[in-house]
Amino acid sequence: MKSFLSALFVSAALLTVPSTAFAQFSADSSAPTILNADDAFTANGVITLTGQADIRQGDVRLLADKVEIYTEGGGNGLIATSGFTRMVATGNFYYITPDQEVRGDKGVYTRADESFVVTGDVVLLQDDSVVTGRVLNYNLQTREAKVAGNCEGRKCGKGRRVSILIRSTNTAQGTN
Secondary structure: OOOOOOOOEEEOOEEEEOOOOOHHHOOOOOOOEEEEOOEEEEEOOEEEEEEEEEEEEOOEEEEEEEEEEEEHHHOOOOOOOOOEEEEEEEEEEEEEEOOEEEEEEEEEEEOOOOEEEEEEEEEEEEOOEEEEEEEEEEEOOOOOEEEEOOOOOHHHOOOOOOEEEOOOOOOOOOOO
16 A cells, blocks of 8 residues: 655645655656645644645646645644545645646545546636536546536526537648
């Protein structure tokens, strides 16, 4: 079983984690995981980062106003040796990779099935396409996404249904 954090040291407002705990975030699982926040504390097996929380591994980044990391075993202290089960990121949630960006009000990552559920004003940017809705279920492993709105039917009004913008990559000239 992978360890969640091999070491976690609080120094000023910087947390650095040289572990592969978040390997599922990045294709480069050997990259160190770095956590930054204005404050960090732990209670009952939950590590909480507040104030512009920023988690990075390789070229992948998770941002939010607050991130709660639920550890296995429920240990206390900012040095956790057990794995984690889920993360809850609230307020200005962003998940950014080199080829896509997901943002919303809240993101809940579940390690068991490597999935995010993003709620609020959800925006998924991938390539030149944009998808918006109220809820996104996204599997990091399979890259399958399901977006839902909060209303059904044409009479819902703008902004309440799923909206998809697909920009054509076909730039053939001379065709009308």
